[in-house]
Amino acid sequence: MATSSLPPLDPRPKVREKTIRNIFVTQSEDTRQRKDNNANHISGVTESSNKFLEVSVSALQKTLILKKEAELEEVDKQLALKRQEFNTCVDALAQRRSELQIKQQQTKERVMKFEKFVAENEAKRRRALKSCESSREQNILKQREIENLTEQLKQLRVRKQILKDRMSKYKIFEDYLMKTLDYLPGNYPDNGSESLVMPIIRRHETLSITHQELLQRLGRMEEDVEQGQRQLLNMKHEHSTKKLMANKDLSELQRELETLKEKNKQTEVKLQIEQGLSREKLEEMGRLLMAINNLAEQCYLTAYGALENMNMLTKMDMVKEFILDKADTERRARRLMESASAMTSTTAMTDKRGRGSIKSIGSKTQLKSSSKVSKKSEIFT
Template sequence: MDMPLPLNMDDPRLQLKVENRLKNIFVTQLEDVSLLHKKEHDENVRHIPVITESSSRVLDTGVNTLQRTLVLKKQVHLDEVNRQLMQKEQEFKGHMQALEQKWSQLQHKQQETKDKAAKFEKFVEENEVKRCRALKKYQVQRKQNQLMEKDISDLSAQLEQLQIRHQRLKARVDKHKIYEDYLMKILDLLPEKYLECGAESLVMPIIRRHETLSITQQDLLQRLASVTKELDEGQHKLDSLKQEHNTSKLAEETGSLVIAVKHLGQQCYLQHYGPLEDMDMLVMMDMIKEFIVEKVDMERRALRLTASGSEMMKGSANRRREGSEVARNASSKVHLKSTSKASGKSDSLSSSKTMQ
């Protein structure tokens, strides 16, 4: 453990020195000098006089100085007010000039706005006129386009019809091409001056034969058309007769079915459905259905009862059969015992006989 160092009490730095210090007092009022000296001897105080003049002179000097000071202050305040007033006037003039300038600018802008508004109104009117003109032109062009589209559709339909007709005529040309080839071959076989022969030419019989055949073909076509028409009429009559027959047959079947339902309803009548004469067919069929369901349910119950009775009878028969079997077994056992006893007696007799 470290030991503390010893203190040297003779060190002057460790000694406390106390001195009587003087107090400085500034005197602003006149006092008696003897009192001051007495106080100096009594106390450690140093008095420093500030005012060396008399009190009356100091008072006069202070009043004059105060009035002059007030006047100077008022003059300074007045100068400051005048300066501020001049500054405000300058600022007011500047504001007025700025307002006049802004007013002139505003009037100029208003005039420009009026000019622009007039130009814009004129522009709007011109645009409205252009719009009306363009709208009329659009309507006219739209009507023209509609007419052109209609014409295009009509022309397309006509073109399709013409194409169909062209195909039909082409097919007919292809069909009659054999006749052309035949006539060309005949023409090659005819003599060179066959036209000069007149009525005695070899072509006239062929032409007449062709006319006869064409007339015959027309007659046959007419007869075929009439026969086809008669066949269609006959088929129509046959269809109507079949329909009438089916209708009458259906009516007969419906009547017989209604009679059968009524007869069955009389047999299956249930009282909670009301009188049978006022009953509807659907209600009657519901009644028949309910009656049949009840009958089926009763039959099922009867079958269950008969099945249970037959099972009971089978049980009693089985019990009887078991009793008879038990009795038979007992009798067989008694018989066996008797036979065993008889055999024992016979054995004993035979043994006794042998011993004798």
């Protein structure tokens, strides 16, 4: 046989929703419904207990109001103290920031002076190195000139000694010829300007003079060549020195460039890290503000005024008061439920005829209160 589909049974009793009347905020709807039900069914028995509960509730409400006012005054005092501490901290931080800025400016000035001093010392050092190099080059050139001149002097001394030896060797022939000329008669054909020996002698003298001129010219040319070689060597040495100095300056500039690149990389990494941290802080702050705004919308109390005009501290205070009020209401509801259950048990013992109806009413009220308590606990969580 085909079974007909039945709707699912709801274990909880259906409760008709009613509009909340203008009553005190700590008085729950379950308590009022339970009071109405008990008054309808067992009005004669629970009349005195209801009066007692109303008196106790009113006294409890007054004490809670006084307690809340005292707590509010204490919170206001603490808030004023916190504001004063915050203002003092802000003033101290501003003064410290100004001192740090002054110290930073002084440090920058000192660094600039030190860099200027280092640059001046570096320029002096370079000028001293250049002067030292030039003086050393001049000393080397002078030493070479001295060596060349000493070598030439040795050669000239050797040549002079050779010529002296040759003159001493040919001196006897000169003496013999002069004596022979002295013994010749005056009308000798070879004597005088018409002699045949005189053109040869003149020719020899001319050739010797030409030879001497050529030797002098050769010496001057050799000196010019040596001077050109010395100039070439000096130019090569100067070129090598300038090349070394340029390579040194280039290496220093390359090291400075590498250090600057490394510093730029480090600053870029620090900047990226700071940007990431600031972005994470802003996102976290945005989430926190959004959560506070959502809680303020859910826990809105008209005593604090419009929600748009509140700051974050006021919203947090409002949420705190709402949660404390709800927790206090739950505790009072549980106490009233326990007292009502005790009263229903006593009335069940005295009235045997209405036991079934009282049990059904007690179970309904218990289910209602448990459902309300579970809803409130979900709201708090």
